[in-house]
Amino acid sequence: MGKRWTDVWKMIFEIECVDGLRVGGSGGGLEIGGVDANLTALKDPITGEPYLPGSSIKGKLRSILEREHGRGVRGEPCKCGESTCPVCPVFGAHKNTGAGASRLIVRDAHFTEEYRENWKKNPVYEEKTENTINRDRGTANNPRTQQRVPAGAVFAGEMVLKVLEGDDDRTMLKNLKHALAVLQEFDSLGAGGSRGSGRIRIRDYKEEKNALKDVTLGGATPKK
Numbered sequence: 001m002g003k004r005w006t007d008v009w010k011m012i013f014e015i016e017c018v019d020g021l022r023v024g025g026s027g028g029g030l031e032i033g034g035v036d037a038n039l040t041a042l043k044d045p046i047t048g049e050p051y052l053p054g055s056s057i058k059g060k061l062r063s064i065l066e067r068e069h070g071r072g073v074r075g076e077p078c079k080c081g082e083s084t085c086p087v088c089p090v091f092g093a094h095k096n097t098g099a100g101a102s103r104l105i106v107r108d109a110h111f112t113e114e115y116r117e118n119w120k121k122n123p124v125y126e127e128k129t130e131n132t133i134n135r136d137r138g139t140a141n142n143p144r145t146q147q148r149v150p151a152g153a154v155f156a157g158e159m160v161l162k163v164l165e166g167d168d169d170r171t172m173l174k175n176l177k178h179a180l181a182v183l184q185e186f187d188s189l190g191a192g193g194s195r196g197s198g199r200i201r202i203r204d205y206k207e208e209k210n211a212l213k214d215v216t217l218g219g220a221t222p223k224k
């Protein structure tokens with residue numbers, strides 16, 4: 001029998017883009033002279049606004065913890081499934097279905113209400129052109145223009161951590177907050193982090209824990 005799901009942590013915060021941030025849209029051919037169709041920003045199909053997929057935030061937090069704790073082998077995510085692993089119980093053991101599902105849900109991050117008002121007045125992407133240099137000839141070939149979400153954009157981040165009976169959820173939460181801090185200080189979101197894209201700042205971080213039994217459609221009453 002599985003362990004009982006007893007509590008739930010909810011973490012909310014804002015993600016502010018310090019640099020332009022590049023999260024790619026889906027495929028397509030090369031658009032000569034314009035933005036490469038492969039390099040357009042990922043947009044919500046309903047609102048047309050850019051967003052940060054929860055999966056890419058989650059993947060980044062996971063890889064930060066894996067690197068810090070020396071988990072995962074040859075570039076593959078950790079799949080040990082051990083209850084003491086700083087990665088597997090929270091993020092799920094990679095391709096190891098017997099080891100239990102991920103306790104962490106990371107929602108897609110859309111614009112905050114406040115930033116959305118700014119965006120509506122001036123919905124402009126940064127266009128950044130990068131050259132690849134031909135090393136033999138020293139010439140630039142293949143300049144590619146990509147769309148980036150502009151610096152100053154603010155997204156609403158939300159994560160949920162499910163707590164099962166017997167979990168050391170304080171340590172799990174501490175690891176997650178630490179990974180967010182490392183992301184802010186020394187890493188980046190989206191593509192091109194080593195070339196000056198995707199630096200972010202976490203603002204207004206808040207967390208609350210609720211017993212699952214107290215959750216109602218009107219929202220849970222936070223535990224003291």
Ligand SMILES: [Zn+2]
Nearest residue numbers: 078080085088
């Ligand atoms: Zn593991």
